[in-house]
Amino acid sequence: MDIRLVLVGIEGGANLGMIMRLAENFEVDDVVLVYPRELDMDEARRFSAKAVGRLDNLVVYKNLDEALSPCDVRVCTTAKFSLDGDILRSTIPSYDLPSFLERYKKPCIVFGRESSGLTRDELSKCDFVSTIPSSSEYSALNLANSVSIYLYEIYKSKRKRDLVNLAEREELEQAVSIFGDIASMALGDETKIMRARTAMRHVLFRSSPSKPEVRILTHVLRRVKRRIEGSSTKQP
Amino acid sequence: MDIRLVLVGIEGGANLGMIMRLAENFEVDDVVLVYPRELDMDEARRFSAKAVGRLDNLVVYKNLDEALSPCDVRVCTTAKFSLDGDILRSTIPSYDLPSFLERYKKPCIVFGRESSGLTRDELSKCDFVSTIPSSSEYSALNLANSVSIYLYEIYKSKRKRDLVNLAEREELEQAVSIFGDIASMALGDETKIMRARTAMRHVLFRSSPSKPEVRILTHVLRRVKRRIEGSSTKQP
Numbered sequence: 001m002d003i004r005l006v007l008v009g010i011e012g013g014a015n016l017g018m019i020m021r022l023a024e025n026f027e028v029d030d031v032v033l034v035y036p037r038e039l040d041m042d043e044a045r046r047f048s049a050k051a052v053g054r055l056d057n058l059v060v061y062k063n064l065d066e067a068l069s070p071c072d073v074r075v076c077t078t079a080k081f082s083l084d085g086d087i088l089r090s091t092i093p094s095y096d097l098p099s100f101l102e103r104y105k106k107p108c109i110v111f112g113r114e115s116s117g118l119t120r121d122e123l124s125k126c127d128f129v130s131t132i133p134s135s136s137e138y139s140a141l142n143l144a145n146s147v148s149i150y151l152y153e154i155y156k157s158k159r160k161r162d163l164v165n166l167a168e169r170e171e172l173e174q175a176v177s178i179f180g181d182i183a184s185m186a187l188g189d190e191t192k193i194m195r196a197r198t199a200m201r202h203v204l205f206r207s208s209p210s211k212p213e214v215r216i217l218t219h220v221l222r223r224v225k226r227r228i229e230g231s232s233t234k235q236p
Numbered sequence: 237m238d239i240r241l242v243l244v245g246i247e248g249g250a251n252l253g254m255i256m257r258l259a260e261n262f263e264v265d266d267v268v269l270v271y272p273r274e275l276d277m278d279e280a281r282r283f284s285a286k287a288v289g290r291l292d293n294l295v296v297y298k299n300l301d302e303a304l305s306p307c308d309v310r311v312c313t314t315a316k317f318s319l320d321g322d323i324l325r326s327t328i329p330s331y332d333l334p335s336f337l338e339r340y341k342k343p344c345i346v347f348g349r350e351s352s353g354l355t356r357d358e359l360s361k362c363d364f365v366s367t368i369p370s371s372s373e374y375s376a377l378n379l380a381n382s383v384s385i386y387l388y389e390i391y392k393s394k395r396k397r398d399l400v401n402l403a404e405r406e407e408l409e410q411a412v413s414i415f416g417d418i419a420s421m422a423l424g425d426e427t428k429i430m431r432a433r434t435a436m437r438h439v440l441f442r443s444s445p446s447k448p449e450v451r452i453l454t455h456v457l458r459r460v461k462r463r464i465e466g467s468s469t470k471q472p
Binding site: 014018021022024025026027047049050051082083084085086087090092093094095096132133134135137138139140141142144145148149152155156159165208210212213216 | 250254257258260261262263283285286287318319320321322323326328329330331332368369370371373374375376377378380381384385388391392395401444446448449452
């Protein structure tokens with residue numbers, strides 16, 4: 001899936017810069033503008049950070065139809081949605097978007113102006129419309145923040161990168177087992193030993209610990225066990 | 237769950253402003269600063285938009301411990317995570333955070349400096365650490381955009397607000413049924429009629445349409461049906 005981000009009538013240099021950076025953060029190559037306002041490009045450069053190079057290669061389209069032409073599905077975004085008769089503002093929530101995009105090769109995601117969003121004519125050019133769930137008191141997010149949420153949703157669905165080096169079941173079992181040995185040395189009562197063992201099992205398995213975390217815990221438990229064994233042989 | 241957002245050493249007025257707006261968008265009342273740099277407050281006001289009032293009531297703490305004291309769980313955020321031995325940077329991904337927060341009443345979510353994030357000393361004050369999945373080429377998001385993603389994840393888990401006025405099963409069945417009637421008038425072959433009916437059923441049920449969408453479709457189908465019935469009685 002190769003997304004095109006279409007920014008219609010963007011007004012803020014800071015937003016443009018931040019969106020360039022987001023495109024880099026979430027690996028979106030294709031960002032295009034449609035009739036942008038006059039932008040503060042110094043501000044754009046400042047907010048684009050390491051993605052500043054993208055500002056030199058911006059593609060600008062004269063109208064929305066041209067910008068949408070290569071896409072096999074076009075999704076408009078809006079902060080104003082309707083639960084009633086306004087079909088144009090019937091939306092799906094941002095978190096459902098990735099599942100609806102799965103079957104398409106080149107989705108266009110269209111964002112409107114900071115001040116007024118997309119016009120009804122622009123909304124009517126999309127195949128469907130999406131919105132971000134937010135407070136009914138103040139629902140309109142800053143443009144770059146909206147973009148960040150959509151790109152994040154799509155990125156995480158494309159590629160749930162291993163952010164965690166999760167411990168294997170055997171590693172957790174081993175930690176529980178050694179903790180059980182220690183418990184049985186420290187406690188007399190069989191019921192209490194079982195409870196302690198179970199508590200440790202629950203805590204470890206529920207916390208989805210990483211390999212390094214379990215390794216250091218197991219290491220400590222093993223040392224403690226040896227220490228207790230040593231001291232108990234010394235005191236016969 | 238009543239979240240406290242803790243911003244450590246924030247450097248940018250635009251970011252502070254955008255975060256105030258995000259707090260309003262995602263209904264987070266408690267935002268505090270810890271040793272902020274000298275900030276461009278004009279820029280902060282501009283980017284806070286309708287949440288500008290929040291800038292007058294900002295709480296600033298002298299140190300992180302004080303800021304964290306009311307919280308029953310403290311989560312630090314980082315763009316630099318470790319899959320190996322660096323326990324301090326063993327992270328859980330942003331999308332798993334809400335499930336880990338469920339049992340707490342007052343979670344603190346801590347964000348570091350735009351330039352350098354949180355120090356190791358600051359990271360060590362947290363109960364665990366989280367990161368946003370992003371490109372390995374350029375993983376560091378702008379501060380406000382990171383905040384937007386975390387607040388969004390927590391908000392959507394707290395309250396999956398009905399953004400869609402989903403059609404009931406009976407409404408979809410009715411549309412399928414009327415379409416079937418039309419198909420049987422338009423097509424002679426029973427197999428083709430069944431296929432058309434099935435295709436319509438699949439499309440409608442897969443697209444999770446809203447009530448207004450199904451109502452207008454059903455209305456049109458009903459009109460078409462009557463029209464065909466009328467014309468067929470006229471031509472005996």
